[in-house]
Amino acid sequence: MKKIILSPVIHHNKKVLSIQFKYDNDVKNHLLKLESIYWSKTLRSFYTKLSLESIKTIFNHLKIKGCSIDFSQLEKYIEENKSKAIQNSHLVKQIPDNYKSDLLKFRKWLSQKRFSENTINTYVDVTTTYIKYALLKKADIYSTKLVEAFSYDYIFIPNKSVSYQNQFISGVKKYFEYNGFAHNEIQLERPRKEKKLPVVLSANEVKSIFNSITNLKHKALLSLLYSAGLRIGEAINLEISDIDSQRMLIHIKQAKGKKDRYTLLSPAFVKILRMYYVAYKPQKYLFEGQKGGKYSNTSAQKVLKNALDKTKIQKKVTLHSLRHSFATHLLEKGTDIRYIQELLGHSSPKTTMIYTHVTETSLKKIKNPFDDLF
Template sequence: MKKIVLTISQLRNKNVLVIRFIYDNEIKEHLKKLKNVVWSKTLRSFYTELSLENLRIVFNHLKKSNWTVEYLELQPFIDKSKIEAKRNSHLINQLPEIYEFELQKFKKWLFQKRLSKNTVNTYVDVTSIYIKYSLLKNTELFSSKIVEAFSYDYIFVPNKSVSYQNQFISGIKKFFEYKGYSYEEIHIERPRKEKKLPIILSGTEIKALFNTVTNLKHKALLSLLYSAGLRIGEAINLEINDIDSQRMLIHIKQAKGKKDRYTLLSPAFVKILRAYYIAYKPEKYLFEGQKGGKYSNTSAQKVLKNALFRSGITKKATLHSLRHSFATHLLEKGTDIRYIQELLGHSSPKTTMIYTHVTAPSLKKIKNPFDDLF
C-alpha cells in the first residue's frame, strides 16, 4: 500500500497544498498529469495553490486501490473553508462597477472626516460586504429589515466577535450618513463589550522573555514596547528624531485619537538602543524592514511568539500585553494613576483604572476568609 500525505506549508509567504510521499516513480509520473501541480526544490515535494477545489482535484486524482491519501492536517482548513463558503453564500461575488465607484467616493469622504487609515479601510470593507448582501437579496439598501437580516446572517450566525459587530454598525452608520439617510431610525443596539482583564506578564517573565531574544533588533523592539508602554503601531511609526536622549523622553506623534504625548525613555533601554542603532543604522524610522520603510506589525508579532515559545511562557500574551504589563508594574510600584494615564495616552482615567483590578499588591491586601478556618 502506497501512502501519500497532504499537508499545508508556506512558499513565498503563501500557504500551499503540499503532496508528500516516499519517492515512487509511479506516483511522481501520475502527479505530473495535473496541470497546476509542480515540483518545488525548496519544499522538496510537489505542491499546488491551497484551495478546497485543488484539494478535491488532487485527492480524486490520487484515489487508487493500492494508494492511501491522508489529509488529517488539512481538516482545520477544510472546516474553516466550509464555514467561509456558507457565510459568503449570502453575498454576490462581484460588486457592480457603479457601487465600486460609490465606495471610492465614500472612502474619500471618510478621509475628509479625518478618520485614521485603518478605520477608513475597515468601514469601507464592512460596507462593501453589506452592499453585496443587500444586492443578493434584491432589496432596498437603506431599510431596517435588510440591516437586521445582515446582522443575523453575517454576524450572529457565524458568531462574529462583538468588536466586529460594533465595527459593522459604525461603518454602516457612516455610510448612511454619507448618503444622507438617518441611521437612528433603524433600531439596532450595539452589543455590550466583553469586560476582559488584560494579560499581564510578571517581572520575572518579562526578564525571561528578553533573555531568550538574541537578535539585537528584536530585543530593542520588545524592550521599547515594555519600557515605554507603547502600542505596536506607535512603536513602528517612531522616527529616529522622536527619541530625546537629552530629556530622556520619547515623543509619540498623532497616536490614537490623533494626540501627541511624551513617555519615558529608560536609561537601560538607551544602552540597548545605541547598540542596535550602531549595528543596523536605520535611516528614517527607528525600526525598518529589510527593504526599508516601516517595520511590519506581522513581523513584530512573530518575534514575540518565538520569544514566548523559547522562554516557556504559556500565557496567551500579545504585543499589547507588554504595554499592559508596563502600566501594571508602574501601579504596583506606587506610581500615581494620573501619571500612568498620561504616559499611556488614555483620554479617560476610567480606561487606566482597569489596571487596579490586576495589581498583585492590591489583591494581597485582601484577607481570604478561608484562611481563618485553620
C-alpha cells in the same frame, strides 16, 4: 503518534468544537498558544468556537506537532458549511462599477473627516461586505430588516466579536451619513462591551521573554513596547527624531484619538537602542523593514510568538500585553494613576482604572478567610 479527536458538541446550550486527547503536557502547551482555547470540566476536554476557520486552524496547528487528527465526526458539519460558503460565493465577486465608484468617494469623504487610515480601511471593508450582501439578497441597502439580517448571518452565526459588530455598525452608520440618509431611523443598536481584564505578565516573565531573544532588532522592538508602554502601531510609526535622549522622553505623535504625548525613555533601553542603531542604521523610522519603510505589524507579532515558543509562559500573550504589563507594574510600584493615564495616552481615567483590578500589590493585601482555618 498522538491522536487528537475533533468533534462538534453542545456546551452551555451552544455548539462548540471539542478537542480531545489523552493528557500530554507538550500537546496541551502547544494548543494553548492559540487564542480562545478553553478547558471544560463538564466536557473533560479543551474546546473553542465551532467554525470552518477554527477547524482549519486547530488542524494545522496540531499537525506541526505530528499529531494524528480524527475529524470524522465533523464531516457532516464541514460539508453543510462548505455548501453554504459556495452558495454565498457571490459575496466575494466583484461588485458593480457604480458601487465601486461610490465606495471610493466614501473613502475620500472619510479622509476629509480626518479619520485614521486604519479606521478608514475598516469602515470601507465592512461597508463593502454589507453592500455585497444587499446585492445578494436583492434588498434595499437602507432597510432595517437587511441590517438585522446581515447582523444575524455575518456576525451572530459566525460568532464574530463584539468589537467587529461595533465596527460594522460604525462603518454602516458613516456610509448612511455620507449618502445623506437619516441613519437614526434604522435601529443600529450596539452590543454591550465585554468586560475583560487584561493579560498581565510578571516582571520575571517579561525578563524571560527578553532573555530568549538573540536578534538585537527584535529585542529592541519588544523592549520598547514594554519600557514605554506603547501600542504596536505607535512603535512602528516612531521616527528616529522622536527619541529625545537629552530629556529621556519619547514623543508619540498623532496616536489614537489624534493626540500627541510624551512617554518614558528608559536608561536601560537606551543602551539596547544605541547598540541596535549602530548595527542596523535605520534611515527614517526607528524600526524599518528589510526593504525600508515601516516595520510591519505582522513581523512584530511573529517576533513575540517566536520568543514565547522558547519560554514556558502559558498565558495568552499578545504585543498589547507588554503595554498592559508596563501600566500594571508602574501601579504596583506606587505610581499615581493620573501619571500612568498620561503615559498611556488614555482620554479617560476610567480606562486606566482597569489596572487596579489586576495589581498584585492590592490583591495581596486581602486576607483570605481560608487561611484562618489552619
